[in-house]
Amino acid sequence: xxxxxxxxxxxxxxxxxxxxxxxxxxxxxxxxxxxxxxxxxxxxxxxxxxxxxxxxxxxxxxxxxxxxxxxxxxxxxxxxxxxxxxxxxxxxxxxxxxxxxxxxxxxxxxxxxxxxxxxxxxxxxxxxxxxxxxxxxxxxxxxxxxxxxxxxxxxxxxxxxxxxxxxxxxxxxxxxxxxxxxxxxxxxxxxxxxxxxxxxxxxxxxxxxxxxx
Amino acid sequence: xxxxxxxxxxxxxxxxxxxxxxxxxxxxxxxxxxxxxxxxxxxxxxxxxxxxxxxxxxxxxxxxxxxxxxxxxxxxxxxxxxxxxxxxxxxxxxxxxxxxxxxxxxxxxxxxxxxxxxxxxxxxxxxxxxxxxxxxxxxxxxxxxxxxxxxxxxxxxxxxxxxxxxxxxxxxxxxxxxxxxxxxxxxxxxxxxxxxxxxxxxxxxxxxxxxxxxxxxxxxxxxxxxxxxxxxxx
Numbered sequence: 001x002x003x004x005x006x007x008x009x010x011x012x013x014x015x016x017x018x019x020x021x022x023x024x025x026x027x028x029x030x031x032x033x034x035x036x037x038x039x040x041x042x043x044x045x046x047x048x049x050x051x052x053x054x055x056x057x058x059x060x061x062x063x064x065x066x067x068x069x070x071x072x073x074x075x076x077x078x079x080x081x082x083x084x085x086x087x088x089x090x091x092x093x094x095x096x097x098x099x100x101x102x103x104x105x106x107x108x109x110x111x112x113x114x115x116x117x118x119x120x121x122x123x124x125x126x127x128x129x130x131x132x133x134x135x136x137x138x139x140x141x142x143x144x145x146x147x148x149x150x151x152x153x154x155x156x157x158x159x160x161x162x163x164x165x166x167x168x169x170x171x172x173x174x175x176x177x178x179x180x181x182x183x184x185x186x187x188x189x190x191x192x193x194x195x196x197x198x199x200x201x202x203x204x205x206x207x208x209x210x211x212x213x
Numbered sequence: 214x215x216x217x218x219x220x221x222x223x224x225x226x227x228x229x230x231x232x233x234x235x236x237x238x239x240x241x242x243x244x245x246x247x248x249x250x251x252x253x254x255x256x257x258x259x260x261x262x263x264x265x266x267x268x269x270x271x272x273x274x275x276x277x278x279x280x281x282x283x284x285x286x287x288x289x290x291x292x293x294x295x296x297x298x299x300x301x302x303x304x305x306x307x308x309x310x311x312x313x314x315x316x317x318x319x320x321x322x323x324x325x326x327x328x329x330x331x332x333x334x335x336x337x338x339x340x341x342x343x344x345x346x347x348x349x350x351x352x353x354x355x356x357x358x359x360x361x362x363x364x365x366x367x368x369x370x371x372x373x374x375x376x377x378x379x380x381x382x383x384x385x386x387x388x389x390x391x392x393x394x395x396x397x398x399x400x401x402x403x404x405x406x407x408x409x410x411x412x413x414x415x416x417x418x419x420x421x422x423x424x425x426x427x428x429x430x431x432x433x434x435x436x437x438x439x440x441x442x443x444x445x446x447x
Contacts, residue, residue, distance in 0.1 A: 057369075057412040059376035061387055062404055069400035147279070154281035158380065165284060178291035186280045186288055193279035 002180050004171035011167035012188055018085055018163060019150045025089030026149070030096025037101060048097070055094035060155050063087055068159045084156035092149050099141050103134035136207055143200035147193045154189070164188060222402035226393035233389025234410050240378070240385055241371045244310040248371075251311070252318025257348070259323050270319065277316035282374045285313060290381045306383030310375055317367045325360030326352060361426040368422070369415050376411070386410060 036048035055063065064087040071083060107130050115125040157166035168185045172178050258270035277285065289312070290305045300308070329352050337347035379387035390407035394400045 053416070054408070054412060057415040058408045059373040059387065059411055061376040061379065062390065062408050062411060065390075066401070066404035066408060069404060073401050151279075151281040154283040155377070157283070165281070165287075168284075168287075172291075177295075179288070179295045182284060182288035182292060186276065186284050189280045189284060190276060194275070197279065 002184055003175045003177065004167075004181065005184065007167055007171060008164065008181075008184060008188065011162065011164045012192075014081075014161070014163040015150065015153050016192075018081065018088065018156060018161070019146070019153050021085045022088035022092060022153070023146050023149055025085065026092035026096050026145075029089060029093030030100055033093060033097035034100035034104065037097065038104075052094045052097060055091055056098075060087075060091050060152055061158065063091055064155050064159055080159050080161050081156075084153075084159060084161045088149060088152060088156070091152065092145060095145055095148075096142065099138050099145065100134065103137040104130055106137060107133050140200045140204040140207065143196055143203060147196040147200070150192050150196065151189065218405075219397075219399050219402050222393065222397050222399045223406060225397060226389070226403065226406060229389045229393055230386070230406060230410055233384070233386035233407075234414065236384055236389075237372065237375055237386040237411075238414065240307060240310055240375050240383075241368065243307050244314040244371055244375075245368055247311045248314030248318050251315035252320075252322055255315060255319035256322035256326060259319070260326065274316050274319050277313060278320065282313060283377045283380060285309065286377060286381055302378075302381055302383045305381060306375075306378045306385070309381075310371065310378065313374070314367065314371050317370060318364070321360055321363040321367050322356070324363055325356035328359040329355045358430065361422070365419055365422045368418060372415050372418065373411070 033048045033051060036044045037052075039045055039048075064084065067087045067090070068080070068083050071078065111129055111133070112125055115129045116122075120129070153163060154165040156163050157169065160166065162170070164185055168181050172181050175181065255270045255273055258266040259274075261267055261270075286309050289309050290300075290302075293300065293305075333351050333355065334347055337351045338344065342351070375385060376387035378385055379391060382388065386407055390403045393406075394403040397403065
């Protein structure tokens, strides 16, 4: 019988909490970045583009370690868990900003034009016409991004956040049962991600049915 | 630690980073060269008439898609060691990345095959072409065109995720950063340089693949317009 199963299940909560906090942060960052990329100021567009390019072009492993070592050297001293959530949120935010950008551009131009014709100010159009429609388009890919985030949260173990993967390492160092423990961990991640994947597929189907009507 | 960039880390670490970058590229090339054909086989299993083959393909792909690569690396490396199969980190890293890449490619190829219009396969079968020939000569060449963006994604994912192999001490770029950090006690510089090198590799790869894909597309169009009697090329 596997030792440490209760600990693994408890650590799953940490993984879940970290993922939920990170996706919330990522949504904020993603929305801000997507807005910045459509800004009229060149400098904002450049900064946002650079951020997305760097995050998408480098491994999360390097990002997490980089942020982990960078923050104290800047005089910022926060718990590892917070560092991990920030790194995950920054990472995921760049992917979400691309999703938002894609969804917003796929909303037909007639929508904006019609709203403009009714003398609606541009900011209201964004908030009340474009975003609600874009959000519906984005929900399935966003769920998949959340799946990716749950998987990526395993990287928090390398900076010492005691989540699922780290707990497994601790258990193995006592029990010497790497195969059983890693299989159990893989099953837990699988269940989390597979269920989220099913949710994404369900959302996609129900939205495409709505759109067809 | 002071908040300034210590340039000596760059001069000291340059050869280590260079070796690490070469190793990362080599690992990804190996994983792509072996992973693509394996992924093709698995993708073909997904379309098989035999239920057992379809089941096998699903059972292979889904675990890799739904668990962290980090956990996969730990499980394969330490799991096999517990079973008495001990491998050097280099061999283990290459094998782990190849299996992972075959699962990623299988999904990309499945998507590619699905995006080839059904009529292509149906008409090939209608003129009496065997299924395998139709797959090889009709569906597959067209699929390659459709899946260029997806393959680029897979390869860039491989480059980035291969950094996780550092946790099982595979000597690649992320490991090089760790070595330089240990030697110089300058972690921020070490990981910043590694990030820049990774960024160069991934953007270079992305640009390279899209250049080649565009070239191939243009060449094919030229060839089509030359060889046709005026109907295909239009």
